[in-house]
Amino acid sequence: MTPDQNAxxxxxxxxxxxxxxYLRKKSKVSLIAGTALGANFAWASKLMERGSSQGINYAFYxxxxxxxxxxxxxxxxxxxxxxILTVLGVISTWYFYRLWA
Known part of the structure; x- marks a missing residue:
């Protein structure tokens, strides 16, 4: 998979x-955080798809x-x-750091 697909x-x-x-526990924090980070990674993917190095920055951060x-x-x-979120965070930080550095 390419970096933009991973994002x-x-x-x-x-x-x-x-x-x-949100649906299971009525957690507004989960909804807001999940949507915000999801939007960040979607934007990063779009930037990477266009060839912008800023996409890697968005994904890494x-x-x-x-x-x-x-x-x-x-x-x-x-x-x-x-x-699960911590494992995803560790793997994605490592992955995007390798592309970022």
């Missing part, structure tokens, strides 16, 4: 995850935000959803 997959996963969090927000929640709760 688009992350966009989809985060947006759907935020929507599911979005990955850092995902990792920074989910890591502490996983550390405290040890629950599956923060764990």
């Amino acid at each position: 688009l997959v992350l966009s989809f996963l985060l947006t759907v995850g935020g929507l599911i969090g 979005g990955s850092l935000v995902l990792l920074a927000s989910s890591g502490p929640r996983f550390y405290k709760s040890r629950k599956p959803v923060p764990m």
